[in-house]
Amino acid sequence: VAATAADIQRTIDTYIATFSATDREAWLALFADDATVEDPVGSEVQTGSEAIGAFWDFVHELSPTVTLHAAGPACIVDGEAAFPITIVNDLGGTLMALDAIDVVTLTDDAKIATLRAYWDMALMHPYEA
Amino acid sequence: VAATAADIQRTIDTYIATFSATDREAWLALFADDATVEDPVGSEVQTGSEAIGAFWDFVHELSPTVTLHAAGPACIVDGEAAFPITIVNDLGGTLMALDAIDVVTLTDDAKIATLRAYWDMALMHPYEA
Numbered sequence: 709v710a711a712t713a714a715d716i717q718r719t720i721d722t723y724i725a726t727f728s729a730t731d732r733e734a735w736l737a738l739f740a741d742d743a744t745v746e747d748p749v750g751s752e753v754q755t756g757s758e759a760i761g762a763f764w765d766f767v768h769e770l771s772p773t774v775t776l777h778a779a780g781p782a783c784i785v786d787g788e789a790a791f792p793i794t795i796v797n798d799l800g801g802t803l804m805a806l807d808a809i810d811v812v813t814l815t816d817d818a819k820i821a822t823l824r825a826y827w828d829m830a831l832m833h834p835y836e837a
Numbered sequence: 838v839a840a841t842a843a844d845i846q847r848t849i850d851t852y853i854a855t856f857s858a859t860d861r862e863a864w865l866a867l868f869a870d871d872a873t874v875e876d877p878v879g880s881e882v883q884t885g886s887e888a889i890g891a892f893w894d895f896v897h898e899l900s901p902t903v904t905l906h907a908a909g910p911a912c913i914v915d916g917e918a919a920f921p922i923t924i925v926n927d928l929g930g931t932l933m934a935l936d937a938i939d940v941v942t943l944t945d946d947a948k949i950a951t952l953r954a955y956w957d958m959a960l961m962h963p964y965e966a
Contacts, residue, residue: 780909783937807910809921826918
């Protein structure tokens with residue numbers, strides 16, 4: 709049985725919450741064992757928990773505090789979803805934002821099977837809450 | 838040379854404008870010859886101008902007046918893009934909206950090579966401009 713829209717919405721909400729809480733283990737637990745992450749689109753694809761965990765570590769070396777904010781409704785259909793987020797980086801007290809859309813496919817138990825994130829570092833801008 | 842972000846933004850803006858103006862030919866001209874359209878995700882993939890034109894006709898039989906509205910920034914990276922839109926259907930004077938995210942890949946001349954649209958008819962809601 710495929711994941712329901714409610715299950716997928718819960719995964720997306722938990723993705724945003726755990727990332728923002730800097731809860732590495734709970735965030736990693738959202739991915740299927742053989743999941744792939746391409747974040748941003750065009751970068752190297754990370755496959756599996758170890759590589760995705762290394763990606764998390766890399767992101768948090770660049771910016772220890774990164775929070776995600778839903779920037780509109782998640783669009784969920786047929787076991788897939790796209791959702792807009794604002795990525796907020798705390799650069800020494802200055803909050804800088806990236807507008808992003810994450811696109812995911814999900815397993816039947818609503819784990820993330822693939823994630824591709826559309827954002828461009830060149831378009832970072834001051835964050836206005 | 839790959840399409841620039843400015844070229845891709847122009848294609849997205851024109852996609853929204855021509856669709857909203859019910860300009861079938863100008864809208865179709867945005868696609869590469871062998872383009873594929875899966876709208877919504879999970880529906881049959883339409884390949885090539887004739888099939889994509891038939892998709893346009895099908896949509897406009899259901900709802901003669903359909904307008905698209907940008908619902909946030911387009912996220913453009915590495916020759917691909919995702920952009921949030923509100924699809925507004927005029928159902929006999931009642932405006933009903935669908936929240937959607939369109940995901941596209943583009944040719945070097947910024948034509949749409951593939952389009953996948955994330956939206957769910959079950960989540961149609963009254964439109965509030």
